[in-house]
Amino acid sequence: MNGQGFWGDVRKYRTLLLMLTPAVLFFILFAYVPMAGIVLAFKQFNYDGGIFGSPWNGFDNFRFFFDSGNAWMVTRNTALYNIAFILVNNLLQIFAAILLFEVAGKWFRKITQTVLFLPYFISWVVVGAIAYNLFNYDVGTVNAVLKAVGMEPIDIYNTAAYWPVILVAVAAWKTLGYGTVMYLAAITSIDTEMYEAAEIDGANVFQRIMRITVPNLFPTVIILFLLAVGNIFRGDFGMYYNMVGNNGLLFSSTDVIDTFVFRSLTTSNEIGMSAAAGFYQSVLGFATIMLANYAVRKYDKERALF
Secondary structure (H helix, E strand, O other): OOOOHHHHHHHHOHHHHHHHHHHHHHHHHHHHHHHHHHHHHHEOOOOOOHHHHOOEOOOHHHHHHHHOOOHHHHHHHHHHHHHHHHHHHHHHHHHHHHHHHHOOOHHHHHHHHHHHHHHHHOOHHHHHHHHHHHHOOOOOHHHHHHHHOOOOOOOHHHOHHHHHHHHHHHHHHHHHHHHHHHHHHHHHOOOHHHHHHHHHOOOOHHHHHHHHHHHHHHHHHHHHHHHHHOOOOOOOHHHHHHHHOOOHHHHHHHOOHHHHHHHHHHHHOOHHHHHHHHHHHHHHHHHHHHHHHHHHHHHOHHHOOO
16 A cells, blocks of 8 residues: 555556456355355245245254265265375476476477366366266277276176276376476476586486476476365366266265256256355365465465465
8 A cells, every 4th residue: 555545556556457357246245145055054935935045954964964874974075085186287297297307308398288288178078078988888999998908898887996097097097188288397497507506516307306397386386286175175076977977886986966966956956955065165174275375374484474
């Protein structure tokens, strides 16, 4: 604030504030206004009363959700998948970014970046169709190859044990290019004089990576980690639904909170319980990001989000 006061600052920075307005309106309309629907988690919804006119039922929706026997399963699956995604995706993205940075050929680097980035733009509907053509028991490519070499086909769509590996691998493949670009941008912003000084001192490629690149990537890793941890209890609905669908045989290892809420709405029409599950998911996500930020702040205050 300066001597002109609040409205003086508004007039001074009106162009920047005008540029910010669409983003502010977006979050108000699609993030904050819908929060009023949280009351459904504590109501016995009926269409006559609507959201605000339906009778209150306390914590009955939460009790129904936890008594259903699915609460622990979907919470465990959501958390474990996201932990695996954070670890596997970030390690692969950092490795790919460092590898591309160290590659001498400019054109090779650009072509590789483009090829890695392409899967990010493929819809999960298309990815689900590709997976079906690969893993289908009767006509899938994987089983066709197994039969050709004299091995027994694998019934992947009826065996839940295969899907954690499949989903983690597919997620890593699809997001590798996007994450690699972010880490590569962070690497290219590192002062080149440090690399030159290290090379003069006789450091080899591996030593430069471990002593310069990785430590300078750490702040970026922390920020991306904190942002990812905030969504650790929020699954990518498009991925799970298009890869698995409503195959009940796979729910034990693929059902997450998001797909459970969707199925509750479409099959049993339990609006109150769906709202309770969504509210439970939001509370878990908020608590997780606060704890993660607190831990980072205790370690290094400058690298925390707030």
